[in-house]
Amino acid sequence: MNRSEYEVMMRGAGQLDYEIYLNTARLLACQKTPEDLCNPDELQFMIVHQVEELWMKLMATTLLDIHDEMLAGNTFKALTLFRRVHICQEMMTTQLSLLETMSPKDYQEIRLLLGNGSGQESPGFRVLLKMPKDLWATFEAVYLESGNRTLEQVYDSEYRHDDTYMIAEALAEFDEQFQKFRNAHMQLIYRSIGVAANSLKGRPVEILNEGLRQKFFPALWTVRAEMTDRWGGSYGQKRAKLEPKADA
Ligand code: HEM
Numbered sequence: 001m002n003r004s005e006y007e008v009m010m011r012g013a014g015q016l017d018y019e020i021y022l023n024t025a026r027l028l029a030c031q032k033t034p035e036d037l038c039n040p041d042e043l044q045f046m047i048v049h050q051v052e053e054l055w056m057k058l059m060a061t062t063l064l065d066i067h068d069e070m071l072a073g074n075t076f077k078a079l080t081l082f083r084r085v086h087i088c089q090e091m092m093t094t095q096l097s098l099l100e101t102m103s104p105k106d107y108q109e110i111r112l113l114l115g116n117g118s119g120q121e122s123p124g125f126r127v128l129l130k131m132p133k134d135l136w137a138t139f140e141a142v143y144l145e146s147g148n149r150t151l152e153q154v155y156d157s158e159y160r161h162d163d164t165y166m167i168a169e170a171l172a173e174f175d176e177q178f179q180k181f182r183n184a185h186m187q188l189i190y191r192s193i194g195v196a197a198n199s200l201k202g203r204p205v206e207i208l209n210e211g212l213r214q215k216f217f218p219a220l221w222t223v224r225a226e227m228t229d230r231w232g233g234s235y236g237q238k239r240a241k242l243e244p245k246a247d248a
Helices: 003-011 017-022 041-071 075-101 104-111 123-145 151-157 163-193 205-213 218-232
Strands: none
Touching (some): 151 218, 163 218
């Protein structure tokens, strides 16, 4: 195979309608050229990060739309858009495992080129960290306060699997998927640079543990714990063992 011939083909000429509409000439120039890569894995490292930024851009834009749909009381539309966000989140987590095909040595070579950069500087991630506060305020105003309902009623005493319950569950799913990303990312760090290593900012990677515990919507997790306590009141802290069935 003639490598350089294929590399030119990969860039495309940028003249066809597909290439013009999608701006492939610019898109495919966003990575280092083959001769500038420190090793072959650097291309994958760049592409995974760039793709993740694009998913975060799509998620953040979609969350803005969800916010508007919630304000307008368009629950079905908001739920469809939430599904889009959740799929992006799942893909973000799954795609991290691509980087587990990179050897620790190859990553050390790449790491020499990263300055003191940190994922905490990611524009997509930063905006996603801020948005849940606004989403929660709107959920409370539109779905709880306007109907004069509490989360306890929605989940337990007046449970009816309605619009409010569905939106609350979509928010809980967002929270959970975010945690799954953070957990998978922590495993990736361990796999690449080891446990208890220092980040490029010179701080222990364990500072990320705080994020692993963060809940965007704590009330959605508390409401379940309170239900467990209340329902558990019928059997106390621990239940009696089940009796074997007569015909067993
Ligand atoms: C070999 C692969 C990777 C390694 C070794 C790695 C390592 C790290 C480290 C050490 C930090 C903490 C930096 C600090 O002190 O601020 C960090 C944060 C972060 N990284 Fe990565 N990372 C990798 C891949 C990725 C990828 C593919 C993404 C995709 C978006 C990503 C997104 C982030 C984000 C969002 C944070 C901030 C996390 C938070 O605040 O909870 N990282 N990463």
